[in-house]
Amino acid sequence: xxxxxxxxxxxxMGADLVFKIGGKMFAVAxxxxxxxxxxxxxxxxxxxxxTERPGVIPAPYLARAQWVALExxxxxxxxxxxxx
Numbered sequence: 641x642x643x644x645x646x647x648x649x650x651x652x653m654g655a656d657l658v659f660k661i662g663g664k665m666f667a668v669a670x671x672x673x674x675x676x677x678x679x680x681x682x683x684x685x686x687x688x689x690x691t692e693r694p695g696v697i698p699a700p701y702l703a704r705a706q707w708v709a710l711e712x713x714x715x716x717x718x719x720x721x722x723x724x
Contacts, residue, residue: 665681676699677713680707686724693716695714695716
């Protein structure tokens with residue numbers, strides 16, 4: 641993913657920063673402390689594997705679309721998040 645393309649679609653929505661490419665949401669980052677620090681869409685295979693790890697849960701309201709949520713910022717290494 642091209643970083644400039646991802647930045648182009650960023651916008652704040654309430655207490656969250658929403659990342660979009662081509663009008664499609666692919667990640668949400670919390671701007672305020674809460675139970676989830678970041679959520680993002682992943683493949684069905686990655687969803688099954690990631691949700692078995694500590695600190696990674698099915699994303700509230702978006703799990704049926706294979707979104708995961710990180711309970712802490714360090715639940716997954718940044719390189720692994722980029723590969724999802």
